[in-house]
Amino acid sequence: MAAPVLRWGCPGTCRAIAWVYGVPRRRRGAWTGSTSSWIRGQSSLAQEPLHTSRKPRKGEHKWAAVVGLEIHAQISSNSKLFSGSQVCFAAPPNSLVSFFDASLPGTLPVLNRRCVEAAVMTGLALNCHINKKSLFDRKHYFYADLPAGYQITQQRLPIAVNGSLTYGICVGKRRSQVTTRTVRVKQIQLEQDSGKSLHDDLRSQTLVDLNRAEGQLRVDANVSVHHPGEPLGVRTEVKNLNSIRFLAKAIDYEIQRQIKELENGGEILNETRSFDYKLGCTVPMRDKEGKQDYRFMPEPNLPPLLLYDTTSLPAGADSQQVINVDQIRERLPELPSVTRERLIQQYGMLPEHSFTLLNEVGLLEFFQNVIKETRAEPKKVTSWVLNTFLGYLKLQNLAVRESPVTASALAELLDLLDSKAISSSAAKQVFEELWKNEGKTPAQIVSEKKLELMQDQEALEQLCRSVMQGHPEVVMDVKKGNPRAINRLIGLVRKATLGRADPAVIKAILEKQLSCH
């Protein structure tokens, strides 16, 4: 028996599947999208890049690609879909396995309410029709990490169907414009996760971990190519893609491979392939899993899953026993597209900036906290958060929550900048100091490093005079009418002030002094 001891309780892991069907497109899009929840996977994957490696010659047919995605996203719940055992990332192998998870004879699945709510919420977020009655099925195949010999899923009547997701992609030469696309969602289904097999080829052993809470996201991509106006091509399925980057690469590769194969007179087999991330190519899978007859059958141990809305709720129903879709709808957080629109309207933000703010976990919240605490213009804040702050994070590969600079500190810094207490370049220096996380406030750093803007007019005039005296050749240049020469003088004065003077003020003084000469 694989499982050591286990919680006496009820039921398995869960995950929702969304089938995302793309429509053929002509242009290649960037991978954008993403929200802070796990729905993220679906929006970002809704792509059907079509691109041939070379431009079609005259008279040659163009190719169109069709891509459908099967997205397995793990529901963030405390316990598994059909058992009371916990879900916990990186727990020791087989430490979170109930009797049901180990498929001990006589154990029965019990549906986890939290997972159903998560599925309904996902369905609502993706504009799906929520089925008030859905069913569970058994999908059979033999595999070492599938202890029951079948997986409980929702094949025939899933919890949500017919959804859509509108997402933006960056287009244009500099990818600076955002255009929207819509992808259709065929269905969302609750499905029990299988276990994890670890193959030890050296000892020819396979170790099985039935904890099941590993990858948060897994995608199978179905890809085919055809000539526009002609029937769809034969599809292949690239399985087990576990990152968005690999998903994009695998699809790109598969489209190219199919086009090449067809143009060379070959044919595409309806087969299951895997993506070799080292070689960057797809290869046929050795086992014939994709061709199996899964012998679907209704799961007799789970009654139909019934959902209610406020009008259909049975009188006197125990709120713990029934799930009210309307209540879940009320609890739905602001959806990413709405947030982005709000940012654009409220702060005059560029659409692409709104995407970036939402793509990074915690960045939007950080941004909003800075805005709350600073007098600086929203555009200034956007620029600092997206360029400086995000730049530093990326450089060190840190998440927002790991940042050494707090939103308050950045707000204070931006206030100093806004009140012209420091210059932009001084502000950059302060930020760099803040990043070192030595517990100093921006004001302390400014004061210690003497980064305040020089406000003393007389001192500045004195400095300008001595710079002009020290560089008569530049002064001559100015007088000869070289318009750029004055900038050299400004630069020299700023250098002399250690960057603490406002260039506009210096320019005014210099111009005044030059005219007096």
Added chain:
Amino acid sequence: LLGQCLELSVSAALKQGQITPIELCQKCLSLIKKTKFLNAYITVTEEVALKQAEESEKRYKNGQSLGDLDGIPVAVKDNFSTSGIETTCASNMLKGYVPPYNATVVQKLLDQGALLMGKTNLDEFAMGSGSTDGVFGPVKNPWSYSKQFREKRKQKPRGEKEDSNWLITGGSSGGSAAAVSAFTCFAALGSDTGGSTRNPAAHCGLVGVKPSYGLVSRHGLIPLVNSMDVPGILTRYVDDAAIVLGILAGHDPKDSTTVQDPVKPFVLPNLTDVSKLCIGIPKEYLVPELSSEVRSLWSKAADLFESEGAKVIDVSLPHTSYSIVCYHVLCTSEVASNMARFDGLEYGHRCDIDVSTEAMYAATRREGFNDVVRGRILSGNFFLLKENYENYFIKAQKVRRLIANDFVNVFNSGVDVLLTPTTLSEAVPYLEFIKEDNRTRSAQDDIFTQAVNMAGLPAVSIPVALSKHGLPIGLQFIGRAFCDQQLLTIAKWFEKQVQFPVIQLQELLNDCSSILENEKLASVSLKQ
């Protein structure tokens, strides 16, 4: 209230201190040893039972009895999970498998202070109707050794070997039936998927209850067909079965198919007037294969109700003839699915072959399952294939609905219970039984019982009389869904009218000095 109904019972005897739980336990253990040749038990849990008896005795001494079942010996079919006790399903596949948890029904019995005497024999994974196809060998019907049967046989020509003509118990809960019939326990759990509790009850002269689907938790019952399985109860008297059912019934959070509504304890009233009852006699159950003796008893029973003022009417269940085929398709399909977990990896038998995982699966399953199980798995997988699913599984489901609707229609027309035979005939000798294969036998023997499982209804087999060979014959009552109490109330009235004789096993147990005492105890059973 219960106390007022009690005349003399083991339960009362325990309460009054006429016998102690340890004494009772020891008597049953000694009977188990004497009747070992019946092969009723796969595992005898002597130590567990004695320990439980000690605890029970303490409770009685302190006046803290847990109820009617405290100190009462019970047996459990070996397809219910028992924590720390081997659970085999009479299969090589699960030899040596010790579950880490108790089935809900087992736990409920133990929580009431019942003594677990052991795990009883069955057909492998409950697939059969004779209790002849388990890896531990066939179960012998105690009636083969009864005075009633022996006396009739004396008139037969001699020459045959004395023991070669022993009778089957019926199945698949034959071990549980034999265990109760031979006085080794007072109640036993069986399971009933197509008649597996009612069939052996009929052949062993016992009451066999198949509760409504959803009334009793299946958690821990190793499944045959999830959508039809129910834990069954075997006792000598209806009242005893009602006590046990009252304890087992109710919602179980571990079984999502159990009823949510709270279930009240079962107390069966003594029915005195049946004139308001309507008894339905389904005409389709009058089949040519039905033995004339069963047919005549069935008819007498109907007359009895009529003579007591009940309305007895012929009714029709028009889809009955499709039932057994439909049952076969649905049963094998679920079997194919449910047996998939036995792959040799996590628990149970594993072969020595380690060339590849697939080879290991194949050899493990070939070695672990008998022909009957393998045959059903193959058929079931065939029916579930994508190309066959519509034509077999879906069609069978539709027919199942029609069969269930047949019952609904009859009950809606005012019928309270249906009265039918339980089996075609009395128990047959083993040598006779094995002339036909398991599939043929199951199809014949489940004929009156499996439709009830497809409709999820409650049913009970009641022993009625002895055949001319001195063997028990049972009749079946079928009730409305979740009207188990009404069903048992009618069955109790009927039981009282027919006065079925107690099995006489003196000859078999003649070296047992305390036989009379035992006999006296057993004859009153739990409560009478």
